[in-house]
Amino acid sequence: MSSPIQLKPDETFILNVGPQHPATHGVLRVKMEMNGEYIVNAETVIGYIHRMHEKMGELKTYPQFLMNLSRMDYLGALGYSHGHVLVVEKASGIEVPERAEYIRAIMVELNRIASHLFWFGAFVMDLGGFSPLMYALQDREHILDMLEAVTGSRLTYCYFRYGGLYNDVDDQFVASARKFIPRMRKSLKKYHKLVTGNVIFRKRLEGIAPLSKETCRKYGASSAVARGSGINFDVRKNEPYSVYPEFDFDIPVYHECDSLARYNVRMDEIEQSLRIIEQGLDKLPGGPIMPEKKPKIIKPPEGDYYQAVETARGSFGVRLVSDGGKTPYRLKLRSPTYSNMHLFDESCRGMLIMDALAFMGSLDLVIPEIDR
Amino acid sequence: MVAYFSEIYYGLISLLEGMVITFKEFFKPTVTVSYPYETLPMCDRFRGHVELIENEEGQPNCVVCGLCERACPSGCISLAGEKAEGEKKKVLTKYVLDFTRCSLCGSCVEACNFNALTFSKEYNLASRRKEDFIFDLLGRLEERNR
Numbered sequence: 001m002s003s004p005i006q007l008k009p010d011e012t013f014i015l016n017v018g019p020q021h022p023a024t025h026g027v028l029r030v031k032m033e034m035n036g037e038y039i040v041n042a043e044t045v046i047g048y049i050h051r052m053h054e055k056m057g058e059l060k061t062y063p064q065f066l067m068n069l070s071r072m073d074y075l076g077a078l079g080y081s082h083g084h085v086l087v088v089e090k091a092s093g094i095e096v097p098e099r100a101e102y103i104r105a106i107m108v109e110l111n112r113i114a115s116h117l118f119w120f121g122a123f124v125m126d127l128g129g130f131s132p133l134m135y136a137l138q139d140r141e142h143i144l145d146m147l148e149a150v151t152g153s154r155l156t157y158c159y160f161r162y163g164g165l166y167n168d169v170d171d172q173f174v175a176s177a178r179k180f181i182p183r184m185r186k187s188l189k190k191y192h193k194l195v196t197g198n199v200i201f202r203k204r205l206e207g208i209a210p211l212s213k214e215t216c217r218k219y220g221a222s223s224a225v226a227r228g229s230g231i232n233f234d235v236r237k238n239e240p241y242s243v244y245p246e247f248d249f250d251i252p253v254y255h256e257c258d259s260l261a262r263y264n265v266r267m268d269e270i271e272q273s274l275r276i277i278e279q280g281l282d283k284l285p286g287g288p289i290m291p292e293k294k295p296k297i298i299k300p301p302e303g304d305y306y307q308a309v310e311t312a313r314g315s316f317g318v319r320l321v322s323d324g325g326k327t328p329y330r331l332k333l334r335s336p337t338y339s340n341m342h343l344f345d346e347s348c349r350g351m352l353i354m355d356a357l358a359f360m361g362s363l364d365l366v367i368p369e370i371d372r
Numbered sequence: 373m374v375a376y377f378s379e380i381y382y383g384l385i386s387l388l389e390g391m392v393i394t395f396k397e398f399f400k401p402t403v404t405v406s407y408p409y410e411t412l413p414m415c416d417r418f419r420g421h422v423e424l425i426e427n428e429e430g431q432p433n434c435v436v437c438g439l440c441e442r443a444c445p446s447g448c449i450s451l452a453g454e455k456a457e458g459e460k461k462k463v464l465t466k467y468v469l470d471f472t473r474c475s476l477c478g479s480c481v482e483a484c485n486f487n488a489l490t491f492s493k494e495y496n497l498a499s500r501r502k503e504d505f506i507f508d509l510l511g512r513l514e515e516r517n518r
Contacts, residue, residue, distance in 0.1 A: 060445055063443070063479065064443070064444075064445035064479070065445070066477070066479075067445060067475055067477035067479070068445075071475075131394055131397075135397070138403055141403075148415055148417075148418070149415045149416075149417065150417065151417070152415075152417040152418055152419035152478065152491070153418075153419050153476065156475070156476075158477040158478060158479075166478070166482075167417065190393060193389050193390070193393060194389070194390045194393045194394075195390075197386045197389065197390075198386050198387065198390055199379075199382070199383030199384075199386045199387060200387075
């Protein structure tokens with residue numbers, strides 16, 4: 001798509017979107033070179049909320065760093081903690097009890113639904129529809145209440161421990177989670193009726209911002225961004241970890257490559273997460289939540305370890321280089337949104353600014369997680 | 373031509389469907405509370421800032437081992453104690469929590485082996501002055517006992 005009115009190159013102007021702009025959902029700045037309503041060039045500027053999480057990881061001992069992970073991505077915090085505890089457990093050879101593994105999976109999936117619900121609400125709000133946000137938040141509130149009753153906090157959970165969990169789930173949690181599943185399924189139907197079928201919504205997303213497979217591969221995109229472009233990649237299936245191989249679930253893949261495909265992937269993922277939770281609750285074994293034998297001080301032996309997990313925003317990888325000390329020698333956090341965001345510069349050229357903002361919403365950016 | 377009109381027709385139906393849902397929601401009970409006139413009770417495991425636990429005599433359970441101080445990721449706990457002559461145990465003389473740096477991770481409570489720390493249920497914490505967030509937990513304990 002190109003501008004119908006051809007302006008001379010020197011007639012373009014620079015438009016700053018952000019660092020404080022509601023559409024960027026955080027402190028992201030996009031420098032756009034505009035030709036009227038059309039984008040000629042865009043450049044994302046990041047780093048406004050850089051907090052040196054990687055450096056902090058090198059300075060703090062392992063247990064002290066645990067709470068930092070949930071500050072990376074505040075919407076899907078548990079997935080990030082999961083990646084970190086898994087790599088440290090792998091490095092120090094700590095065995096995790098089965099019950100703890102199951103509870104972890106259930107919690108991460110609940111958190112994924114909460115994150116997707118918030119994204120759903122915010123995304124539709126970006127497009128101009130306000131009420132779906134309220135419905136989504138109402139459902140999300142049920143999840144937050146459940147998680148709060150178990151973990152003690154609503155957003156920045158510090159729930160996973162090396163080898164297990166902070167505390168056990170009770171019968172009340174299991175009962176409320178079981179009650180939540182049919183409720184959420186009913187809500188999903190409502191969302192599809194209210195939003196997915198809506199003519200204005202579809203017109204604004206169908207065929208907008210096509211992302212080719214090659215572009216996704218080039219930038220290392222994951223999550224719904226890649227799966228909406230026909231790449232069947234999910235860390236839970238491709239490099240299984242924890243107890244995910246025990247669950248029966250599908251990876252939604254769409255081949256349309258447009259913004260609507262990315263939306264559909266995420267909505268289908270909520271359904272798949274519900275399936276995992278359902279199976280997890282059925283299979284939930286008894287037993288301890290912390291291993292009997294656990295080193296008092298975590299000191300992984302010298303080596304290089306890597307573990308990737310599928311968070312709500314994509315493939316999150318933790319690389320741990322240990323020199324055998326109490327603190328890591330190097331801790332690299334591969335954040336999925338960082339890769340997903342850099343697609344934007346290349347792909348939004350020639351787009352209308354309204355479409356570009358819808359495209360940005362479909363990428364599901366969480367800025368503190370990019371800057372980390 | 374047919375496609376054009378059918379698009380308009382199905383588009384209108386999709387809009388009406390959405391409106392029906394919104395209309396139905398209108399009659400559903402309210403789920404929010406009008407804070408601050410109404411508040412919800414905090415759950416049992418709620419992680420607020422820490423508080424000292426007292427024994428039957430009203431003295432803190434703390435034995436000044438300093439494990440919480442070392443466990444804290446942000447270094448917001450500072451405590452001191454002294455050993456009176458002839459006594460076996462140390463007595464807590466100072467326990468200050470710098471809440472401006474606390475991230476409510478709960479590492480201190482987990483590190484404590486003497487059942488001396490617990491989470492408070494307080495969450496209405498707002499102030500204009502930094503000093504209001506430097507909590508003297510020993511003083512708070514004495515105030516509670518008074």
